[in-house]
Amino acid sequence: MTRMSAIDELFEKTRAENRAVLVGYLPAGFPDVKTSIAAIEAMVSAGVDLVEVGLPYSDPVMDGPVIQAAADQALSNGIRTTDVLEVARASAATGAPTVVMTYWNPVERFGVERFAAELAAAGGAGLITPDLVPDEAAEWIAASEQHGLDRVFLVAPSSTDARLALTADASSGFIYAAAVMGVTGAREQTSSLAPTLVERVRAVTSTPVGVGLGVSNGEQAHEVATFADAVIVGSALVKALHTGGIDGVATLAAELRAGVER
Amino acid sequence: MPYEQPDATGHFGRFGGRFMPEALIAPLDELDRAWTEAKADPVFTAELDRMLREYANVPSPLYEATRFSEAVGARILLKREDLNHTGAHKIRNVLGQALLAKRIGKPRAIAETGAGQHGVASATACAYLDLECTVYMGEVDTERQALNVARMRMLGAEVVPVTTGSRTLKDAINEALRDWVASVDHTSYLFGTAAGPHPFPSMVRDLTRGIGDEARAQVLELTGSLPDAAVACVGGGSNAIGLFTAFVDDADVQLLGVEAGGDGFDTGRHAATITAGDVGVLHGARSYLLQDQDGQTIESHSISAGLDYPGVGPEHAHLAATGRARYVPATDADAMAAFDLLCKTEGIIPAIESAHALAGAQALAKELGPDATILVNLSGRGDKDVHTAAEWFGLIDGPVVLDEGVEE
Structure with a gap:
């Protein structure tokens, strides 16, 4: 590794504190741009370490009903890619490393190089790309190198060992382990597949592994924190924002943060 | 030089490829291998030819x-x-994909449909080959195409109205993909056209x-x-x-x-x-x-x-x-x-x-x-x-x- 990114430093810090990183996802522009920024600020104050700003997209095939509905609302309010970058800027200003989670077409349409440049200028730390695998990512890899951004690719229980190695090689910051075969959304039980997947990733890389899909409360966060480097929560926070507003987000974030202590 | 597309990774020049969740990449690789083997197997191709001739x-x-x-x-x-x-021509594609599903041993099939024609063809092939069939169809289309919904149900398929996004074909594809990522160990996706991630474009071409x-x-x-x-x-x-x-x-x-x-x-x-x-x-x-x-x-x-x-x-x-x-x-x-x-x-x-x-x-x-x-x-x-x-x-x-x- 040639340099420490903000995300690398975060994982170094939480390792020293003997806890997992808490990653919180909220879509930009839900329910509106201003509120989405306030919700991000609130969840960071309540203990979220790393923010995923979602870029609302018309065809989110990896997302369950909660995030789909939020994206629909943001899009019908007229959210633009440039607004998402502004939300990322506000998020980064909280001091929490901020990545954008986005389906690939909006980045390609904006211009991969231009997107990377503007995200870096906004203080963003990288991208999570749910429908871009390293095999198709040559342009993004070059642009992220150029602008010092981290590349968070996903691995899944179905990934072969060869694909885990290939994905780990292409990733930086952390690796996003999708805990279940399925889409985003809260689940009653944490996945039995996740510990095995994390173990398999650790066999091929020293890059930290975050676990997402289905974590919705402090108890589940605690369970995942026992075997993963980061606990990723999305739909539950979106739902909390929808039903409980900014306070709802802050309350859940605090509960999750208590959960990720080991 | 004769035309040979796509390349080994499913690219037609700069087009095609696979922009899909990682969870589906290994299953798509398996599908690619299974199709490559099946189309080279004279027993499989003879059976498909027979079905096309006698049935379609x-x-x-x-x-x-x-x-x-x-x-x-x-x-x-x-x-x-x-x-x-x-x-319509759709039956050629669907019979091939359904027969491949039988060969792989996946008992359930899913399909997307817009107007209902690919859904009807899928329901037909699944009835013929004894596969459980679920068809995703935008809610707007189920209302416009009530007769085809009835046809699919008559043929034993479950029709799921899709209420997300624009509630039309593209959203039916999204919903079918969401089903598939959670069910791929026992479910085949009968894709309705020569689009989607590799190997679907070339497989559908082979079949049509x-x-x-x-x-x-x-x-x-x-x-x-x-x-x-x-x-x-x-x-x-x-x-x-x-x-x-x-x-x-x-x-x-x-x-x-x-x-x-x-x-x-x-x-x-x-x-x-x-x-x-x-x-x-x-x-x-x-x-x-x-x-x-x-x-x-x-x-x-x-x-x-x-x-x-x-x-x-x-x-x-x-x-x-x-x-x-x-x-x-x-x-x-x-x-x-x-x-x-x-x-x-x-x-x-x-x-x-x-x-x-x-x-x-x-x-x-x-x-x-x-x-x-x-x-x-x-x-x-x-x-x-x-x-x-x-x-x-x-x-x-x-x-x-x-x-x-x-x-x-």
Whole structure:
């Protein structure tokens, strides 16, 4: 590794504190741009370490009903890619490393190089790309190198060992382990597949592994924190924002943060 | 050098590939391997050929449309895919994918459908091969196509109305993909067109290319030479790629894809993806698509439900980019005029999808003149479109209740 990114430093810090990183996802522009920024600020104050700003997209095939509905609302309010970058800027200003989670077409349409440049200028730390695998990512890899951004690719229980190695090689910051075969959304039980997947990733890389899909409360966060480097929560926070507003987000974030202590 | 596409990773030039969640990459690799093995296995291909022959009424005949030819001013030969079981070319694709599902040993199949034609073909194949079948269909389409919903249920399929996004075909594909990522260990996805992530575009081409292979031999036998042009309508592109593939290496045969021009491609209300769209990524592949400045998908519009899709298969994007095939729009009005002409001159009611190809052939006849021979894929029959057409021509009053389509 040639340099420490903000995300690398975060994982170094939480390792020293003997806890997992808490990653919180909220879509930009839900329910509106201003509120989405306030919700991000609130969840960071309540203990979220790393923010995923979602870029609302018309065809989110990896997302369950909660995030789909939020994206629909943001899009019908007229959210633009440039607004998402502004939300990322506000998020980064909280001091929490901020990545954008986005389906690939909006980045390609904006211009991969231009997107990377503007995200870096906004203080963003990288991208999570749910429908871009390293095999198709040559342009993004070059642009992220150029602008010092981290590349968070996903691995899944179905990934072969060869694909885990290939994905780990292409990733930086952390690796996003999708805990279940399925889409985003809260689940009653944490996945039995996740510990095995994390173990398999650790066999091929020293890059930290975050676990997402289905974590919705402090108890589940605690369970995942026992075997993963980061606990990723999305739909539950979106739902909390929808039903409980900014306070709802802050309350859940605090509960999750208590959960990720080991 | 003969045409060989895609490359080993599913790219047709700069198009195609796999823009999919990692969870589906290994299953897509398995599907690719399974299909490569199956198509090289004489037992599998003999069984598929038997099913196509005995069950699906394939090969379909080539028909010299004499009176239509006189009316448009060139020799028009029709490949009669409208005479296949279930009334369109779709059955070729679905029987192949369903037989592969049996071979792999997955007991459940899912499919997306727009107007219902691929859904009906899937439900048919699943009944025939004893597979459990779930069809995702946009809620808007289930309302417009109530009769096809009933047909699918009659055939034993579960039909799930999709209530997300624009509640049409593209959202049905999204929902089918969401099902598949959670069910892929026991479920096959019977994809309805030559689009999506690798290996679907090339697998669907392999399964539909019989259209062109048969037609090429039939035209040679009838006329002693190759046609001057081969014409097909293009939504996702399965019937067109099925026709074109046999002729790609025949440099003297013009390939013409006819897209849905809707109200006119300059009105913004159309589905002419290659004519008026831009390069981007949708449903797993890089191709042309209808999108806004930020890369959000724009809804398409066409009188033909089967062509009403904002994307197009990646091989068509490649054939357009290399200039090997040409893609032009036909408006709703052009297509319905050609529909009317075929009805009146030949006693054949075409699918409105296929009427777009006829409209394209009509325009091409003017360019090429009376000595030209033009092969047109009549991809489906129009019984399903009677209500839409009757309303268009003012033959009946009242709301459209049976506005069905062939999904190209």
